[in-house]
Amino acid sequence: xxxxxxxxxxxxxxxxxxxxxxxxxxFFLSDALADFADIGPGALTxxxxxxxxxxxxxxxxxxxxxxxxxxxxxxxxxxxxxxxxIASGALEELMQGYFRDWxxxxxxxxxxxxxxxxxxxxxxxxxxxxxxxxxxxxxNAIYRKSGVTGRGALMALLIEDLMAEPLxxxxxxxxxxxxxxxxxxxxxxx
Amino acid sequence: MIGTxxxxxxxxxxxxxxxxxxxxxxxxxxxxxxxxxxxxxxxxTDAESALHHWxxxxxxxxxxLRLVWGLVGTRFxxxxxxxxxxxxxxxxxxxxxxxxxxxHAGHTPLGALMIYNxxxxxxxxxxxxxMMTTNAYWGxxxxxxxxxxxxTWAEICVALHIGAVIWESRRTGVNLPRAMVTGVKxxxxxxxxxxxx
Numbered sequence: 001x002x003x004x005x006x007x008x009x010x011x012x013x014x015x016x017x018x019x020x021x022x023x024x025x026x027f028f029l030s031d032a033l034a035d036f037a038d039i040g041p042g043a044l045t046x047x048x049x050x051x052x053x054x055x056x057x058x059x060x061x062x063x064x065x066x067x068x069x070x071x072x073x074x075x076x077x078x079x080x081x082x083x084x085x086i087a088s089g090a091l092e093e094l095m096q097g098y099f100r101d102w103x104x105x106x107x108x109x110x111x112x113x114x115x116x117x118x119x120x121x122x123x124x125x126x127x128x129x130x131x132x133x134x135x136x137x138x139x140n141a142i143y144r145k146s147g148v149t150g151r152g153a154l155m156a157l158l159i160e161d162l163m164a165e166p167l168x169x170x171x172x173x174x175x176x177x178x179x180x181x182x183x184x185x186x187x188x189x190x
Numbered sequence: 191m192i193g194t195x196x197x198x199x200x201x202x203x204x205x206x207x208x209x210x211x212x213x214x215x216x217x218x219x220x221x222x223x224x225x226x227x228x229x230x231x232x233x234x235t236d237a238e239s240a241l242h243h244w245x246x247x248x249x250x251x252x253x254x255l256r257l258v259w260g261l262v263g264t265r266f267x268x269x270x271x272x273x274x275x276x277x278x279x280x281x282x283x284x285x286x287x288x289x290x291x292x293x294h295a296g297h298t299p300l301g302a303l304m305i306y307n308x309x310x311x312x313x314x315x316x317x318x319x320x321m322m323t324t325n326a327y328w329g330x331x332x333x334x335x336x337x338x339x340x341x342t343w344a345e346i347c348v349a350l351h352i353g354a355v356i357w358e359s360r361r362t363g364v365n366l367p368r369a370m371v372t373g374v375k376x377x378x379x380x381x382x383x384x385x386x387x
Contacts, residue, residue: 011280011283011284012276012280015279015280015283026343026346030342030346070283070287071283071286071287072287073287074280074283074284074286074287074288075287075288075289077284077287077288078284078285078287078288078289078290079288081284081288082288
């Protein structure tokens with residue numbers, strides 16, 4: 001969910017390359033060993049066995065390098081995943097804190113959440129099974145209660161709060177802490 | 191302690207542990223009978239002998255039973271609990287790279303890929319070996335070459351499998367070879383149910 005495209009792909013390509021090279025290395029190595037077993041030490045001087053062994057060695061060296069690259073890439077992805085889950089938790093708590101503060105009704109909070117997610121009025125109406133007029137009424141109530149002028153301002157409010165504090169400094173903030181951040185912020189905002 | 195989500199990277203030793211019964215008798219019996227039969231036919235028996243052929247039939251029958259057990263068996267024996275999944279395998283690589291040492295209850299996604307690979311390889315070895323006994327394919331070079339190449343492939347994979355089991359045991363702190371003997375994994379409480387992959 002957190003990665004529809006992008007980061008996952010690069011790792012997969014690299015992993016496939018490693019698997020393909022490992023297959024080639026295994027083939028060369030087993031063939032060289034079989035020749036060696038058949039002919040004996042003299043096999044090394046016939047050419048093919050030496051070339052096969054060298055190819056297997058070089059492939060193995062390449063695999064080691066690629067494997068380290070892959071692990072680095074995946075480590076970054078794992079960190080990103082952890083960061084994202086903390087961030088989405090923090091955003092959710094922040095939103096709930098704001099919605100409580102503005103005394104939004106459950107319906108209004110729902111519409112506000114969908115609006116912040118970027119859905120149009122028509123889409124929200126379809127999702128909630130209500131008329132567009134109803135959604136517009138909700139939106140007006142949200143803007144009136146929050147004192148912001150529109151969708152962009154609503155999002156800017158959240159983003160501003162998230163960027164003001166380091167997200168991953170501590171364990172995810174408790175609702176009480178979010179409340180503190182909020183009240184401290186709104187004082188200077190209005 | 192119990193109930194708080196495990197943070198990735200916490201050392202496995204300082205969390206409460208629990209014994210989880212994962213491998214039933216059929217899974218363990220299949221595993222070790224396959225080990226014995228494969229070692230006998232790869233290294234001990236004479237390829238021309240009747241014994242080699244009978245052990246080959248035995249292996250195919252064993253895999254056949256395992257396939258059935260994968261559909262009707264206990265929870266962790268079922269294929270549904272370890273579907274072949276590239277994205278699952280990548281996620282496991284991500285856990286390894288990110289230092290997440292929480293063990294899986296059943297087969298891991300990478301382990302699952304190896305299982306399907308070995309099951310298919312065993313069947314193909316049996317098939318090509320049987321073809322060598324038929325009038326139509328007796329003495330045909332490519333059948334014999336295929337049979338031998340598949341055995342080499344299986345040997346490489348078994349070596350990889352053993353290496354991976356040892357490595358994963360050390361990494362997650364769960365003794366996997368012992369689990370395949372006793373059927374029980376001794377693992378941290380918070381991962382016993384949470385991650386049944």
